[in-house]
Amino acid sequence: EIVLTQSPGTLSLSPGERATLSCRASQSVSSSYLAWYQQKPGQAPRLLIYGASGRATGIPDRFSGSGSGTDFTLTISRLEPEDLAVYYCQQYGTSPLTFGPGTKVDIK
């Protein structure tokens, strides 16, 4: 099983600041089958990034993904108050599919 580790656990930043979220895999993620999801309080998860760097439909361009192999990053270039959420990475290339434990983004 591919174990995903996310850091930091919590990120507290002000609006307009840049957020950098890390996702590290215990083994290489095949074909960059790495996704990022945003989950706001009381809501279902929403796909932000697929294939490590592809932005999903309707996602603002302040969200970007990068990385390959075992190290991946989600960057929010300029935080907005509505970005308050938990962000999960997921590998969907190898069964069992796995999620990271999440990074909570707090807005100061």
Added chain:
Amino acid sequence: EVQVVESGGGVVRPGGSLRLSCAASGFTFDDYGMSWVRQVPGKGLEWVSGINWNGGSTGYADSVKGRFTISRDNAKNSLYLQMNSLRAEDTALYYCARGGRGTSFDYWGQGTLVTVSS
């Protein structure tokens, strides 16, 4: 508009069974793999099971293998999860999602709550 809507959750005693359903609309159902993902309230996401477009390939988390069975009926645009030998640790909100191995999960339902308690 793409929609997936879960149903079938409820309260069940340990050792009991429950069948979850997911009704899909707004897309060609048999073009896509589908999955179930669960979340204990306040905790993280756990992939439970997935199935490919025609039901010929399935996968399960170790935590549910041998107890849960995923299936689909493409004629009814529906996905199912048969859950047997339920345990307290299966208590969670269960989401249906479009996607599976090789495909990210681009649409999610709002979830159906399963509570296993005596």
